[in-house]
Amino acid sequence: MVRTDKYTTESIMKLLSEIPDPEIPVITIKELGMLQNVREENGKYIITITPTYTACPAMKMLEQQILETCALHGIKDVRVELTYTPAWTTDWISKEAREKLKNYGIAPPQKKACSAVFSADTVQCPRCGSRHTEIISRFGSTACKALYKCTDCHEPFEYFKCH
């Protein structure tokens, strides 16, 4: 039987840092700023994550993924806790993750603390860098992203909406 006591909150944190975002596999939940901490309480490990978008159906998937990753390493007494304060913002996305998003073809969130109203001229095409882009749909493959089209290279791309 695999004993769980060889794990520390630090090693679990490290393990979970490798989990990719359920929607954008090139970046990890750590890079997104979702993974907050791991603490031990009466022999139970409690993992705190901040949901990116509250309505994201991917959150259930992520919770499952965290539990599976732990189970795979013999860590059984685990609970995932969601925290909404402070609320996650796109400002928490690391610089490296923004670069990865761009290389993946998703325009990273452009500015700090933007409102729900976003204008097309602030979104830069991740492929050619043109700012001549137009919004096609407020919702891309998920509610977290909007669909844009570049009027220079004519490629559609997804924009990670800020909030």
Ligand SMILES: [Zn+2]
């Ligand atoms: Zn372009």
